[in-house]
Amino acid sequence: MTxxxxxxKIGITDTINNMSLAESAVSVEIASVAADELLDACHRLxxxxxxxxxxxxxSELLEIVxxxxxxxxxxRVNNEIVGxxxxxxxxxxxxxxxxxxxxxxxxxxxxHGVGExxxxxxxxxxxRRGAKTVDLTSRPSREAANKLYQRIGFVExxxxxxxxxxx
Numbered sequence: 001m002t003x004x005x006x007x008x009k010i011g012i013t014d015t016i017n018n019m020s021l022a023e024s025a026v027s028v029e030i031a032s033v034a035a036d037e038l039l040d041a042c043h044r045l046x047x048x049x050x051x052x053x054x055x056x057x058x059s060e061l062l063e064i065v066x067x068x069x070x071x072x073x074x075x076r077v078n079n080e081i082v083g084x085x086x087x088x089x090x091x092x093x094x095x096x097x098x099x100x101x102x103x104x105x106x107x108x109x110x111x112h113g114v115g116e117x118x119x120x121x122x123x124x125x126x127x128r129r130g131a132k133t134v135d136l137t138s139r140p141s142r143e144a145a146n147k148l149y150q151r152i153g154f155v156e157x158x159x160x161x162x163x164x165x166x167x
Contacts, residue, residue, distance in 0.1 A: 026082075026114050028121040031072040034062040038074065041081035049104040073121055075105070075114045082109040085118040089129050098126035100136040103145070115148050123152075137161055 031038055042056045064070050069090050075083035083105040089098045100122055105114045126134045136154065138145050150156075 026117040027076050028117050029074050031065050031074050034058060034065045045084055045104045045106060048107055049102060073118050075118050082106045083114040083118050085122055087122040089126060089131060095132055096130040098131035098134040100134060116152060119152055
C-alpha cells in the first residue's frame with residue numbers, strides 16, 4: 001500500500017547526501033514487500049537508533065511486512081530510503097490502540113521534515129483504522145525528537161513506563 005498523496009515539500013536550499021532537494025519531497029509508504037533494498041536500509045538505519053539492536057533478518061522483516069497489526073513506514077527522498085517508523089495497531093477490550101515505535105531518520109536527513117512526514121503518515125493510518133489515540137515513548141535526551149512530537153500535537157502523559165526483562 002502506498003500513501004501516494006502524502007508528501008512534504010522540503011526547503012529549496014536543503015541537501016541530503018550532497019543531493020539538492022530543491023524539487024524533492026519526502027514520500028512515505030507502507031512497506032508491502034520485504035525487498036533487499038528495505039532490509040539494507042534497516043541494516044543502515046537501525047544502528048542509528050539503537051547500538052544494541054541485532055541486525056534484522058529477512059524472515060523478521062517478512063514477519064513485519066506480512067503482519068496485519070504491525071506496519072513499517074518507509075520515507076524516501078530522491079527515491080532513497082532515509083527513514084523508518086513502525087506502527088503497531090491492536091484491539092484491546094477498551095479500544096483500538098496504536099503505538100509508534102522505532103522511529104529513525106538517517107543522520108544526513110535529520111531536520112528536513114522526514115520525521116514529521118513519517119509520524120503524520122502513521123497518525124493518519126492509525127485514525128483510518130479506528131484508533132482514537134496514538135502513543136509513543138521517547139527518551140528525554142532526544143531533544144529534537146521530543147520537540148517534533150510536541151510540535152505535531154503529542155502531549156506528554158503523566159504515567160510510568162515499566163519494563164520487565166524476560167531473559
